[in-house]
Amino acid sequence: MSERITGHTLLVSLIATPIRHSLSPTMWNEAFAKNGMDYAYLAFEVGNEELADAVQGIRALKIQGSNVSMPNKQAILPLLDELSPAAKLVGAVNTVVNVNETGHLVGHVTDGTGAMRALASEGIDIKDRIVTMTGCGGAGTAIAIQAALDGVKELRIFNRDDEFYANGEETVRKILEHTNTKATLHHLEDQEAFKQSIAESSVYIDATSVGMKPQEDLSLITDPAVIRPDLAIMDVVYAPAETKLLKFARENGATIAFNGLKMMLFQGAEAFHLITGEEMPIEHVESVLFK
């Protein structure tokens, strides 16, 4: 790295807290090295209090762009000059582009496009399909909005009766107002409706934190009857690599069932392309991160 960095090296940042555990710096710096790009990526421990100064710093230091994570994904919205259509609808930003170093900052959200690319890479075209989802937190909202923008015919979102449910109502309202998708929100407690919905769907996406620690022993699908060979299943969780849902799917004959690793890699690749204009070498990055 020390041999690579010169007076010409361009900087991309990540602003979030806590952030020291993040895989993003490894992901991006490995990609820069592999592509022979004169860039560096650094993580900055920034919370809401320092956020305005940090955003001004992106402009002043001519940082090329930045990733944004919790707790700044929503707080950054009023500090930017422009939002992509998806970021505007989702109400969150995970990528900022400093357009031509002019200080004009455009906010994007790539979690949804990352999820759509993950589905496409498994041969799944969601256009004109019925999709059942669980979860309407950060990941669920980004996926639901992008699926609607990409032309999914019908989206049935199930969430338990918790603090995220109202968020789901807002997401459905936005989808109905701004896209041609038929979207509905249902209580996950209505298990008969949930099973019926999956039976009528081509794709099931679990966008909840179920399956990840400390909920690694849980799966929102428990009835083998709902697993059909032609039902594609995507779990946004990638640690553990095989969640309870994916184990259950494998044991009951699902042919396409995969974790959130691809979504994670593709959302990074989308951000990489937005900021640098280059393609992230995904296979190389994956081999380094998950060897």
Ligand code: NAD
């Ligand atoms: P969040 O806290 O915003 O939302 C959590 C969601 O999970 C809510 O809808 C909540 O109702 C639901 N939930 C939690 N426990 C539940 C339970 N026991 N039963 C039913 N529903 C339950 O979180 P988030 O930011 O949306 O992240 C959700 C998951 O997605 C996390 O595991 C996160 O690591 C993962 N994620 C993956 C990627 C990726 O690129 N693969 C990107 C973002 C998030």
